[in-house]
Amino acid sequence: MKLAIDYAHFAVSGYRQEEIDALAPWFGHAHLRQARPGALQTKLEEGTLNFPAMSSTFRDAGFDGWLACEYVHQGYFDTVHDDVLTETVKMRDLFRAWSAA
Numbered sequence: 267m268k269l270a271i272d273y274a275h276f277a278v279s280g281y282r283q284e285e286i287d288a289l290a291p292w293f294g295h296a297h298l299r300q301a302r303p304g305a306l307q308t309k310l311e312e313g314t315l316n317f318p319a320m321s322s323t324f325r326d327a328g329f330d331g332w333l334a335c336e337y338v339h340q341g342y343f344d345t346v347h348d349d350v351l352t353e354t355v356k357m358r359d360l361f362r363a364w365s366a367a
Contacts, residue, residue, distance in 0.1 A: 268294020268331065273315055274301035278343065283315060290327035297336040298357050306343035310356045317357075321364040333361060 269292045276286045280303045300313030335357045337350040 268292060270295040270297070272297035272299075272336065273320065274299050274306055274336075277301040277313070277315055278304065278306040283319065287320075287323045290323050290329065293324070293327065293329050294331040296324070296329070296331065296333050298333055298361070299336050299353070300357075307337060307345040307348060307353075309348055310353060310360075317360055318364060321361065 269289060271286070271289060271293050273283065273286050274297070277283070278301050298317070300308045300310045300315055300317075302308055302312070302314040305313070335354045337348065337353045337357070338345050339348075339350050340346065
């Protein structure tokens with residue numbers, strides 16, 4: 267059995283990224299979006315998650331699962347304020363650049 271992980275759900279509750287990284291050997295699927303304590307979803311430039319470090323964590327753990335951008339536009343956690351298309355494209359471009367490196 268593998269974990270489906272979404273760092274944003276931990277970050278909104280105040281967990282540090284390094285605390286979540288400890289679960290990396292068991293990741294099978296990961297959702298990607300920027301977040302910060304108190305905000306489940308933010309613009310890429312406004313959150314606390316370090317995606318280059320996250321990419322390295324995935325690589326070091328031998329992650330071979332699926333990645334999914336999960337920007338949403340709904341009332342849940344007040345996630346109605348960001349342009350989900352723009353944020354999804356920015357996240358896609360970041361991970362494409364890192365996977366090519």
